[in-house]
Amino acid sequence: MTATPHPGFSILLVDDEPAFLHSLSLTLERQGITNLLRCDDSRQVSTLMQHQHIGLVILDLTMPHLSGREVLSWLREEYPEVNVIILSGLNQVETAVDCLRMGAFDYFVKTAEQDRLLEGIKRAIQMQELRQENQALRQVVLHDTLQQPECFESIITTHPSMWAVFQYLESVARSRQPILISGESGVGKELIARAAHAVSQRRGPLVTVNVAGLDDNVFADTLFGHQRGAFTGADKARPGLIEQAAEGTLFLDEIGDLSPASQVKLLRLLQEGEYYPLGSDRAKQCRARVIVATHQDLPARQAEGRFRKDLYYRLRTHQVHIPPLRERREDIPLLLEHFLTLAADDLGRQAPALPQTLATLLQGYSFPGNIRELRAMVYDAISQNRNATLELDTFLHAMGVEPSPLIAPVTPRKTAVYFDPDQPLPSLQGITDLLVEEAMQRANRNQSLAARLIGVSQPALSKRLKKQRDGDA
Template sequence: MKILVIDDDAALCRSLQIHLERDGHFVRSCHTAREGMSLHAEGGFDLTFVDLKLPDGSGLDVLKAIRDAESPGLAVMITGTQDMKATIEAVRLGAFDYIRKPLDLEAVLIAVEKAAQEQIRAKSKRRVPLEQAFHPREIVGASRSIVEVIKQVGVLSQNRIPVLIEGESGTGKELVARALHEATSPGKPFVAINCSSVVPTLLESELFGHVRGAFTGADHDKVGRLEHAGEGTVFFDEIGDMAVDLQAKLLRAIQERSFEPVGGVKCIPLRARIVAATHRDVESMVASGAFRGDLYYRLGVSTIRVPPLRERRDDIPLLTSHVLARVSQELHRCVSHVDDKAMRCLQAYDWPGNVRELENVLTRAVLLARTDTLLEDNVAASIGDRPAAYAGPEAPVKTLRDAERDHVERALRSTGWNVTQTAALLDISPTTLRKKIHDYELNAPADK
């Protein structure tokens, strides 16, 4: 492949050039947006790595130029900063992938491998971004799993199909829904309905509205949430708690793109996008008859899974910094640092309540802090006797090799030693996985 690297870090460019040329690729590199756009305009590059922040401009401008080129090829955005807005914008501009610094060579090689597989299709079909401006709320994180969520938001913002957001309580499902709304329909209403907090007998009227005289106490017409949302978004939080009979009415409204208010006969068009979220296992509910299968499949046209915090512990420092800034301002306290032991304490805890619980713990810890630095005692006292395991900062630490060996072995067991599925789960190539199996002397069970 012919690859272009645009980054102001000369050492990084040289390192990538050495590794990629060793694999047989032709590589050019440059350090400014202007030079990068000039080189790309010469044509023929199959893949371009673009740094977000360049000395003379933004990597997003380079992406725009690549998108509009006669032979655009594929582009991968790389950055060393936390910027959800830029991630979404990069995906909307057609970025093939998004990689965080410091660069993991394995991630780079995987991107190149995927690009090679997609090369022909990418050259024949360009992604056209939406033109709407957007100001999404910040989803904080740099882990691969949360970056994937942000990338999905960018992709799904290019249409208005129903979306189902799955994840445990406290993971930030509504935050994802709002980010999707802001990327798709900025300035339009975002109407949230908590299906578990509204009395079932009143939920129908809340959704569809009612006409005067529809029932006792209905002394005036009422506009429902679906109509009030207009061309914005209706967010059904905890859709799994909706009564089955109301599920049928919601399904009809989604299918027909219209509905009638309670007691009325006039059809009202449904113009809003439908986004739903749940912490429940909806597939099991469908099997037991507690949730309509046809509604589940209609809502689940596209699904976003928000990972629990224990699966992205590397994001805890970023989240902590973000939360501390907000909490310190709200409580009028000047707490801006976290002791190393306190941070290890935070990262060792399993967080059954996820980001919401982290926010609560940090709020209490800030109140307990006597200086501008959170100490281990502040955090440990705030976690207290919570049910999740707290290994503590002094827990024995495995070597990196042993930890990786155990992780690979556990992933293989979870897929029944299916190499292809395990490689996808670990986000590495099957070739890399086979090498790790050999290096770690892992053996499949006798019955495999």
């Protein structure tokens, strides 16, 4: 399998010494930076810029034909969005300051600052990636469309907040930076991770592991693998999940429960982009993108000293929050139909009809277990159902509500409503009060559900109930 070039744009190395270009290329490739172009004639820079997708130029200051200063000036005028790092054989403060004033991203001395140069190049890559992601996000916002809607087909929703999550994932799809997915248990964080992997079009697989409860040794062995003889019983080498996810995505679920010692190892992996299999003193490059998820409140755990602040800030480079089901009740009817079909197929039964009041009943429930809880409700109801229409009793039991005729399905009246001809007709106000009271009884005094039963907003119903109480006082 051919490795995916990193970063997503090319880095142009410009120096009149081919030996230095070769040496710098090898150094960068050992750091996992592989999308490189080399140029030993500064006059060719303009042609390369026209025909290649270049996001960073590393430019020698002293060259024949066109000096680095001249090339920098041209780049600032023609390609202002491209970062430029200047290299010089001499440590000259005035020259460095002059280049920075002209718009260079940074300035380094060739022979004395290799570690600083590598950090500066990584920083410039990250800045350029963030700039490109921001541009992509602005385009998404302007066009309000999805470029790859098929990647999100498994997520049943019409809610605007979820649509915004999809658009954001598309905008950061090509980034190698981690994604932090937060949300309550059961909201579908793994589905979001799968969609993020699909939309990234990475060549490797999605590898998933739940890290909750893993001690430090098991965590290290699971992710990093081990060499033969690394510990008792290690009779052969075993690749870790990072290696298995090469050119793909590594999804770490329940990251908020990771032990402090394992947090340090994960932080090093994200910062350095490399890891050591157990028993090995040779570093391996991480060629997988990392996505993490948690139901924990990471800022709160950080304040309690249970989650590292530096790891939290590293993870939240890209962050999405999945709202709970109670905040997107419009999705409940869609999910209900979806799980009804799945459950009937899995159990080998014909899908029963849905009671008219079921969706409204469920929309008045808080769903502490979110989508996972709704799915379990539907499967349980299908497994117990013996009628052509799905019964409500199993749902009511799961919601902690005793079955009652007041909230049972209503049989449509076959005759008109009867008014006693010897009595005066009630006023519209009186009819409205009776309707509100009937809805409150059927909804077991749940105002949100009662409001849906009669087609008004919950604040409007609350206001009317308050007027009724004030009138009785």
